Amino acid sequence: MTVTTKTEPRTSPPTTRRGRMKAxxxxxxxxxxARLIAERxxxxxRLEDLGAAVGISGPAVYRHFPNKDAVLVELLVGISTRLFDGGTEVTESGSDAAATLEELVDFHVDFATSEPELIRIQDRDLDNLPDDARREVRRTQRRYVELWVAALCAHDPALAEADARVVAHGLFGLLNSTPYSARRGSLADSKPVLRAAALRLIGIAA
Known part of the structure; x- marks a missing residue:
């Protein structure tokens, strides 16, 4: 089963040429x-920096985002929502407990190695979100953690929920270390290493 973490439209995709170009x-x-905020x-x-990066004027950026806060909200609320939605898709796939955990690991490894910039931004700039958006991110993240907790407990019924939560956070610490432990060009090479380490941590043979 393959679940992508890449951004998908939150509404129906535009059907006109102009709408597609705007999207x-x-x-x-x-x-x-994502790239610039992760770096700087x-x-x-500034919004002008974003415009320059894609070849448009600073004022033209305001056609898409009213301010810089809105950009950060889109990035961090967007990724927390996508992780939860993708994790939910995995856990509802009907696979057995071990297979579900393997698919969750694969799903998160794909995210960590394809969008490391968002991990850096989450770590450093979450507190720069407006209060309501920050609460939404935290709430959605907790729901994502609970998907893992349920899967871990299903795989090992003797594991207490509190302990499963510790294991889940340990897994995230391992997998989300990618932006700091691997160079951008070597992320693909890190995937099998991360996958094997995560599966060993939860007692599943890679």
Whole structure:
């Protein structure tokens, strides 16, 4: 089973050429924002920098985002939602307990190795979100953790929920270390290593 973490439209995709072009430009701006904010921090990036990165003027960025806060909200609320939705898809697939955990590991490894910038931004700039958005991210993250807790307990009925939660957070610490432990060009090479280490941690043969 393959579940992608890449950003997908939150509404129906545009059907007109102009709508598609606008959606593509918005996606380009978000990709540039992820890269630049990961490198410089939220306060080190201006909307004008995002425009320059995709070849449009600073004022043109306001056609897509009203301010810089909205960009950060889209990035961090977006990834927490995508992780929860993807994790839910995995856990509802009907696989047995061990297979579900393997699929969750694969899903999170794919995220960690394809979007390391978002991990850096989450670690450093979560507190720069507006209060309501930060609460939404935290709430969605807790729900994602509970998907793992349920899967871990199903795989090992003797494991207490509190202990499963510790294991889940340990797994995230391992898998989300990617932006700091691997160079951007070597992320693909890190996937089998991360996968094997995560599966060993939860007692599943790689």
């Amino acid at each position: 593509d430009r918005r996606r380009q701006l978000l990709d540039a924002a 921090g939220f306060h080190g990036v």
